[in-house]
Amino acid sequence: MKALPFVRVLTPCDRCAVRKTSLCNRVNVGLQKELAKLSHHRTYRNGETVLAEMEATSFVGIVVSGVLRMQKSLEDGRQQLVGLLFQSDFFGRVFGGLSDYAIEAASDVTLCCYERRAFERLTERFPELEHQLMLSTLNELDAARNWMLLLGCQTTPERIASFFLILCRRSGADGWTPGASLSIHVPISRRDVASYLGTTGETISRVIHEMTRKGIIKIRNASDFDVLNKRQLVTMSGRDDLAIRPPTAAHSGSASSF
Amino acid sequence: MKALPFVRVLTPCDRCAVRKTSLCNRVNVGLQKELAKLSHHRTYRNGETVLAEMEATSFVGIVVSGVLRMQKSLEDGRQQLVGLLFQSDFFGRVFGGLSDYAIEAASDVTLCCYERRAFERLTERFPELEHQLMLSTLNELDAARNWMLLLGCQTTPERIASFFLILCRRSGADGWTPGASLSIHVPISRRDVASYLGTTGETISRVIHEMTRKGIIKIRNASDFDVLNKRQLVTMSGRDDLAIRPPTAAHSGSASSF
DNA sequence: TGTCGTCTTTGTCCTGAATCAAATTGAGAT
DNA sequence: ATCTCAATTTGATTCAGGACAAAGACGACA
Known part of the structure; x- marks a missing residue:
């Protein structure tokens, strides 16, 4: 990896909204250009399916704007949301054909996509790319195992409190400010939250109103809240680990604490 | 990657019980020798901790014999088993210091270990190794997301039936033999099964005996069963996907369907 | 601004599975 | 063989939270 002469490479990617934070900024310039050549944008409306469950993955990519949900379902229609993908997160199952879960637009989204096979060939030429994926x-x-803990042994109020804490963390609420109030936005529908937390919309509603009664949060509207008392929220969640920032920023990877 | 002259390289690894199926057999001979130089064995007794939760990962490796459990716990002592590792499975958190979960011996185990940093350096020299890890x-x-589905939206009897089906699959019960009976061995304690399935020992006991009453299984002893009616077991699990072999053996990776 | 349709909230009921407690079985040690 | 301790089973009770139903709020669109 020798030093490159200073040349400004202007590709559409330079204007990309997620350039700074996504995978493609963490690799060398040569690879960036290769990626740029391969990329194309796609847009989906809220609710549309990007890749169906058990469908062969034809492309992978990065979320430019909006939110994707990954979800699995049972024959009888029950569904579990197994992950959310935000701006600058990588999506799609590389190395191995069919994805085990559906990827759907949880809002209107814009995606920066790469044809899967071509992308995989690129990882062969550039181990650096595979390392970032790794x-x-x-x-x-x-994150998935963390969620297993939540689903497997926390009560519903605990799950909801945990979810709110994670939202706090995402809102860039650095440090630990016991007294301060913080407004957070829930970027997905109540139904999706329910499916994510392994509960029902009705129960979420009840718990949220109970939290209001206790003065832990204030409801602005169905998807915006003020957290009035973080300490209580942490107590309610039963998880000290969610109170603080991710251990060290050592995991130089993407967000994915969700 | 040029052709190598035919020389028989005799290292202790050649006699290794898991040689045929583990990661180290899926890389080229040069790398195999490097790995062999780095490796050392460790043994643990049932119940001992291999790596504690939030402890810096000093070594990684491969399970030679026995079963490891990965588990997370809440401050108040509740625990969730987030994965099991069997013969020839890779264990340990590479790239990023502390592991999020504890690794404990779920039986007496023998592990083939590599000092973590040295192993990571090897992945830099041999992208092939990182690819196998990937x-x-x-x-x-x-597998983790599959488990999220199980924990998030299946009933306890469904979870137990699913667990049994997975055990069937592991027992090398290839193909789909509706009538045949198959004996399976549960390699972990009732308590561990309960923690894995997000339920309690008592409930497991009740469900298992109910299954016996229905003629789905026969209890040999606390950890050995005969599956008498797979079709019913599948029905009970509510999951057709567990009835068959993993989609294609295309995922050339390790078992990990667990 | 009114109407429609969807999403959310509230109320009531009821069941699945946890909890607590006691009896039983089993495996290892002496 | 028998004792001991731990693991498992069985029983009784309780309640968290799911299911169903209906009312209310909100946003889209004309």
Whole structure:
């Protein structure tokens, strides 16, 4: 990896909204250009399916704007949301054909896509690319196991409090400010939250109003809240680990704490 | 990657019980020798901790014999088993210091270990090694999400039936033999099964005996069963996807369907 | 500004599965 | 063989939270 002469490479990517934070900014310039050549944008409306469950993955990519949900379903229609993908997160199942879950637009979205096979060939030429993928996959795995803990042994109020804490963290509420109030936005529907937390919309509604009664939060509208008392929220969640920032920013991967 | 002259490289690894099926057999001979130089064995007794939750990962490796459990816990002591590792499975968190979960011996185990940093340096020199890791990490991620579905929206009897089906699959019960009976062995304690399935020992006991009453299984002893009626077991699990072998063996990675 | 359709909230009921407690079985040690 | 301790089973009770139903709020669109 020798030093490159200073030349400004102007591709559409330079104007990309997620350039700064996404995978493609963490690799060398040569690879960036290759990626740029391969990329194309796609847009989906809220609710549309990007890749169906058990469908062969024809492309992978990065979320430019909006939110994607990954979800699995049972024959009888029950559904579980197994992950959310935000701006600059990588999506799609590389190396191995069919994705185990559906990817759907949880809002209107714009995606920066790469044809899957071409992308995989690129990882062969550039181990660096595979390494970045590896890092974010490991983070996703940690997140998934964290969610198993939540689904497997927390009560519904605890799950909801945990979810709110994660939202706080995402809102860039750095540090620990016990007294301060913080407004957070829930970027997905009540139904999706319910499916994510393994509960029902009705129960969420009840718990949220109970939290209001206790002065932990204030409801602005169906998807915006003020957190009035973080300490209580942490107590309610039963999880000290969610009170603080991710251990070290050492995991240089993507967000995926979700 | 040029052809190598035919020389028989005899290292201790050649006698290794898991040689045929583990990661180290899926890489080229040069790398195999490097790995062999780095490896050392460790043994743990049932119940001992291999790596504690939030402890810096000093080594990674492969399970030679026995079963490891990965588990997370809440401050108040509740625990969730987030994965099991069997013979020839890779364990340990590479790239990023602390592991999010504890790794404990669920039986007496023998592990083939590599000092973590040295192993990571090897992945830099041999992208092939990182690729193999990537494949098994992706499989683990799929498995984790599959488990989220189980924990998030299946009933307890469904979970137990699903668990039994997975055990059937592991027992090498290939193909779909509706009538045949198959004996399976549960390699972990009732308590671990309960923690894995997000339920309690008592409930498991009740459900298992109910299954016996219905003629779905026969209890040999606390950890051995005969499956008498797979079709009913599948019906009970509510999951057709567990009835068949993993989609294609295309995921050339490790088992990890667990 | 009114109407429609969807999303959310509230009320009531009821069941699945956790909890607590006691009896039983089993495996290892002496 | 028998004792001991732990693991499992069985029983009784309780309640968290799911299901169903109906009312209310909100946003889209004309």
